[in-house]
Amino acid sequence: MRASLSHADLPDLQGVLVHGYGHLHTGCVLLCQVGTDRSKAARAHLGALGLTNVETARQAKGEAIEAARRKSFTNVAFTHTGLAALGVSPATLDSFPREFVEGMATDARGRLLGDVGPSHHDSWQWGGKTNPVHVALLLYAADASALAAHRAGVMGAAEAAGLRVVKMIETVTLPRRQEHFGFRDGIAQPVMKGSRDSSPYQGDEIAPGEILLGHQDEFGETSHVPGDNAFGRNGTYLVMRQLEQDVAGFWRFCRANAEDDADAIRLAAKMVGRWPSGAALARFPDKDPGPKEKVAHGVRAADDNAFQYSSDMAGARCPLGSHVRRSNPRDGFAQVPKDSLTMVARHRMIRRGRPYGQPLGGEAEPASYLKVLEDASRFGTDRGILFACFNASLERQFEFVQQQWCENPKLAGAVNGPDPLIGSQRAPCGPVGFTLQGKAGEPARRVLGIPRFVTVRGGAYLFLPSLRAVRGLGEG
Amino acid sequence: MPVRGGSENALASILDGIDRETKARMKGEKVGSPPLVDFERMVSIHYARWVVMPNLAGDGQILALHAWYDGPIGDENCKEGVARAAHLREWTRVARRGLDEVYSNCVGYPGASAGDEAIIMFLEKAHISAGALYFGSPGRSRDQVRAEAELADKCRTWLDARPIGSAPATAEEVRAAVKGASPPLGPFPPQQKNWFTLACATLLAGPPLVAAGIAAAPVVTVKEHFDQELEPIYSEAERRHVEETTRGENEFFQNALSNVVAVKPGPFRLLLLRVVLFVIDTLARNYFVDGKLGSIPSIHAAHWYLLDGGKRLAFVSNYDSSWESYLGDFIDQASSGLTAVWSNTKGYPRTTLLLWAGSRAGDRFKAWSHHIQVKTPVWYAAYPWLSINNVNNNTQIRRGMADPTLDPSAWMGVL
Numbered sequence: 001m002r003a004s005l006s007h008a009d010l011p012d013l014q015g016v017l018v019h020g021y022g023h024l025h026t027g028c029v030l031l032c033q034v035g036t037d038r039s040k041a042a043r044a045h046l047g048a049l050g051l052t053n054v055e056t057a058r059q060a061k062g063e064a065i066e067a068a069r070r071k072s073f074t075n076v077a078f079t080h081t082g083l084a085a086l087g088v089s090p091a092t093l094d095s096f097p098r099e100f101v102e103g104m105a106t107d108a109r110g111r112l113l114g115d116v117g118p119s120h121h122d123s124w125q126w127g128g129k130t131n132p133v134h135v136a137l138l139l140y141a142a143d144a145s146a147l148a149a150h151r152a153g154v155m156g157a158a159e160a161a162g163l164r165v166v167k168m169i170e171t172v173t174l175p176r177r178q179e180h181f182g183f184r185d186g187i188a189q190p191v192m193k194g195s196r197d198s199s200p201y202q203g204d205e206i207a208p209g210e211i212l213l214g215h216q217d218e219f220g221e222t223s224h225v226p227g228d229n230a231f232g233r234n235g236t237y238l239v240m241r242q243l244e245q246d247v248a249g250f251w252r253f254c255r256a257n258a259e260d261d262a263d264a265i266r267l268a269a270k271m272v273g274r275w276p277s278g279a280a281l282a283r284f285p286d287k288d289p290g291p292k293e294k295v296a297h298g299v300r301a302a303d304d305n306a307f308q309y310s311s312d313m314a315g316a317r318c319p320l321g322s323h324v325r326r327s328n329p330r331d332g333f334a335q336v337p338k339d340s341l342t343m344v345a346r347h348r349m350i351r352r353g354r355p356y357g358q359p360l361g362g363e364a365e366p367a368s369y370l371k372v373l374e375d376a377s378r379f380g381t382d383r384g385i386l387f388a389c390f391n392a393s394l395e396r397q398f399e400f401v402q403q404q405w406c407e408n409p410k411l412a413g414a415v416n417g418p419d420p421l422i423g424s425q426r427a428p429c430g431p432v433g434f435t436l437q438g439k440a441g442e443p444a445r446r447v448l449g450i451p452r453f454v455t456v457r458g459g460a461y462l463f464l465p466s467l468r469a470v471r472g473l474g475e476g
Numbered sequence: 477m478p479v480r481g482g483s484e485n486a487l488a489s490i491l492d493g494i495d496r497e498t499k500a501r502m503k504g505e506k507v508g509s510p511p512l513v514d515f516e517r518m519v520s521i522h523y524a525r526w527v528v529m530p531n532l533a534g535d536g537q538i539l540a541l542h543a544w545y546d547g548p549i550g551d552e553n554c555k556e557g558v559a560r561a562a563h564l565r566e567w568t569r570v571a572r573r574g575l576d577e578v579y580s581n582c583v584g585y586p587g588a589s590a591g592d593e594a595i596i597m598f599l600e601k602a603h604i605s606a607g608a609l610y611f612g613s614p615g616r617s618r619d620q621v622r623a624e625a626e627l628a629d630k631c632r633t634w635l636d637a638r639p640i641g642s643a644p645a646t647a648e649e650v651r652a653a654v655k656g657a658s659p660p661l662g663p664f665p666p667q668q669k670n671w672f673t674l675a676c677a678t679l680l681a682g683p684p685l686v687a688a689g690i691a692a693a694p695v696v697t698v699k700e701h702f703d704q705e706l707e708p709i710y711s712e713a714e715r716r717h718v719e720e721t722t723r724g725e726n727e728f729f730q731n732a733l734s735n736v737v738a739v740k741p742g743p744f745r746l747l748l749l750r751v752v753l754f755v756i757d758t759l760a761r762n763y764f765v766d767g768k769l770g771s772i773p774s775i776h777a778a779h780w781y782l783l784d785g786g787k788r789l790a791f792v793s794n795y796d797s798s799w800e801s802y803l804g805d806f807i808d809q810a811s812s813g814l815t816a817v818w819s820n821t822k823g824y825p826r827t828t829l830l831l832w833a834g835s836r837a838g839d840r841f842k843a844w845s846h847h848i849q850v851k852t853p854v855w856y857a858a859y860p861w862l863s864i865n866n867v868n869n870n871t872q873i874r875r876g877m878a879d880p881t882l883d884p885s886a887w888m889g890v891l
Contacts, residue, residue: 094710094711094712095710096710097710098715098718101715102715108719108722108723108725108726111726111727112726112798112800219836219837219838221836221837221838221839224708224839226710257640258640259640259641314889334771339809342808343808343809346807346808346838393838393839395800395842396800396804396838399800400800400801400804403797403798403800403801404797404798404800404801404804408797408801409729410729410796410797410863410865410866413863413865413866413869413890415628415629415632415866428503428728428729428861429729429861429862430629430861431636433636437889438644438888438889439644440885440889441647441883441884441885441888441889442644442645442888442889443635443644443645443650443888443889443891444889444891445635445644446632446635446636448636
């Protein structure tokens with residue numbers, strides 16, 4: 001029986017942990033460094049930040065757009081070097097797990113995560129050895145003008161307190177909640193038990209200790225609390241990565257390996273594991289049923305999240321190596337579906353990523369991408385996703401999924417078949433390929449020579465503390 | 477072999493040089509001079525390593541050479557002693573200079589001027605038999621594994637070259653288009669579960685084990701209550717230990733894990749451990765012969781050894797993918813077999829009746845495992861980019877290519 005989050009803890013959590021502010025279409029992340037000898041001022045400033053808790057975030061969600069427009073929200077997280085720069089005690093700093101202390105930008109971790117070649121941390125725009133980040137401020141607002149006003153206020157106060165903004169990333173919301181390749185995103189989303197009024201899709205409910213520190217996880221173990229409870233409990237780890245997406249490259253590759261445009265979209269869907277509309281291949285293997293709202297009742301069940309893989313263990317419907325299947329294998333990973341669900345529940349993360357940059361060609365739609373491939377370069381390349389996820393164990397959750405499921409070239413018996421969408425496509429063991437499993441007794445089809453479509457431009461492991469801990473930072 | 481006091485640094489630098497030469501060759505880099513230890517020329521070796529660990533008293537180092545090797549080609553079913561003698565002869569024939577360089581830093585080495593027989597005697601004297609042994613792809617020589625991989629690649633290359641939109645190829649078409657493997661290969665591995673041995677073992681050892689188990693359960697429960705488990709250590713020293721012992725990981729798809737841990741004191745635990753190792757060894761040799769040890773699908777080879785008259789237990793394994801995923805498998809699958817082994821060693825997360833819980837305490841289990849890990853200064857794998865799944869699939873493909881009567885669904889799907 002998994003434990004439930006108590007109502008006493010809810011008001012202590014930063015709002016973004018439970019609500020993604022989906023109704024607020026603009027956002028931005030301010031990545032800051034603490035000025036030398038400014039730790040006191042910076043702490044006082046951060047301790048007094050008007051942060052949102054879960055309650056205010058929840059209320060805001062229900063408000064009319066007019067009211068929402070007047071409100072904007074802030075959440076805050078720190079890297080290990082950031083906590084050190086703010087003067088957190090050595091004993092507390094020492095009590096964090098190794099991966100958080102070392103940070104994302106090490107060579108060993110790079111080999112693990114696939115941050116090699118053009119994604120190596122030496123080339124990062126932020127978060128690397130030469131341009132570390134201490135504090136991340138996550139801002140959300142209803143539209144561009146509301147965001148601008150909110151940001152000006154936050155930045156002014158931050159800089160006065162000795163925080164220097166080293167990088168600012170503005171995020172956008174694309175139509176139909178797509179990411180830049182043209183697929184509806186953020187459909188499967190784990191929810192901590194007890195954190196919401198409405199009950200989520202059953203398979204997405206996880207024990208609070210999978211995300212929050214100092215709570216029971218899926219195996220009934222209490223997740224490790226760094227420092228004392230006032231500092232570490234109700235906190236979580238935030239993984240942030242700026243992933244540049246080569247949209248033109250992706251669609252060019254699909255088109256070159258297909259008979260026509262429709263076939264290119266089909267191949268792309270096989271690589272993703274969902275159709276552009278978000279419909280799961282496990283349920284619709286041959287054709288996109290189209291946007292949910294346009295389909296008559298009964299054709300498509302209530303939710304694109306309500307499906308499993310155990311009836312497609314060979315991958316004839318949804319390829320075993322497709323992106324969504326490998327990052328959340330549901331009940332299809334172990335031979336016994338129930339064992340698979342138990343196992344997968346230990347490797348989930350709450351995702352809060354948002355796209356940045358303008359869509360290729362102006363219109364976010366696979367069909368229109370395919371039309372502008374000839375002269376795609378005039379639309380620039382600065383677009384992607386600001387990946388963000390929360391988990392209680394960086395090693396067991398984010399790193400495990402990224403390395404063992406996504407980067408793993410041998411998943412499902414492949415020779416060299418890493419994640420076709422986000423893999424680093426290293427080729428030490430023969431050509432990189434994506435395998436489309438055939439029917440029983442038929443050989444699989446391999447699509448070879450997949451280039452890297454996603455390049456890491458920056459990243460950091462951050463600690464997102466409880467509201468009590470942030471206040472304590474200002475007092476201490 | 478005990479390392480001579482004061483020679484630790486000299487030994488470390490020689491091993492480091494051998495490792496660099498070995499890894500460069502494993503990566504296919506061109507290396508000028510002939511290597512000190514040319515693993516490539518030792519055809520009997522699948523995987524090999526040197527491990528450096530503290531001695532029992534903790535005031536010196538022990539150097540251990542560990543290899544997974546085949547018996548002489550053509551005599552696959554020979555006795556272990558015959559296979560080992562041939563293997564050691566290969567060492568002196570191919571890598572005598574390397575042995576001299578390495579072992580001149582160890583106590584009792586006959587010296588560079590001694591004859592090969594004296595060296596073989598020296599190595600043989602230090603030999604320790606495994607308490608339990610598992611191999612994920614039994615019955616195939618190194619060259620057979622490589623040749624099967626080559627054949628499978630040829631088939632895939634032919635399939636890959638077919639135009640977009642082609643109908644799926646049939647088994648006959650693949651057989652006609654891709655001609656057999658070269659060089660000629662040995663016999664197909666038996667790869668069958670040995671039900672006869674298993675049945676005999678169960679009949680003979682089963683009832684007494686069950687009876688003893690029931691009788692011992694209360695004792696075990698009381699002992700478990702007093703077990704000291706290692707709490708995760710969050711310190712700079714521990715982080716450095718982990719960084720040093722894991723430094724070479726993730727350069728290839730396969731990785732190496734070596735650890736050494738003290739067995740809980742007293743004859744009861746040692747006896748228990750010997751029984752568990754016997755059971756695992758029997759199962760591994762006769763039942764887990766198709767690439768999975770229990771439910772864990774990522775182990776190429778694993779060996780457990782009792783050291784120092786049963787005071788310490790060493791574990792040496794070759795596995796696929798990263799340490800985190802390997803240990804993650806142990807935790808996710810809550811493998812009671814592995815828990816049964818390590819529940820008798822110091823600091824292991826608390827167990828329930830020796831088989832349950834234990835590795836489920838993920839953080840403690842990983843911290844414990846990191847804590848007891850020792851350095852593997854030299855590591856060689858003959859096919860570091862093949863997963864154990866690949867190796868076994870490739871054999872399946874070779875069977876399908878050679879045998880038209882085999883059902884295509886048994887091998888076409890893994891192409």
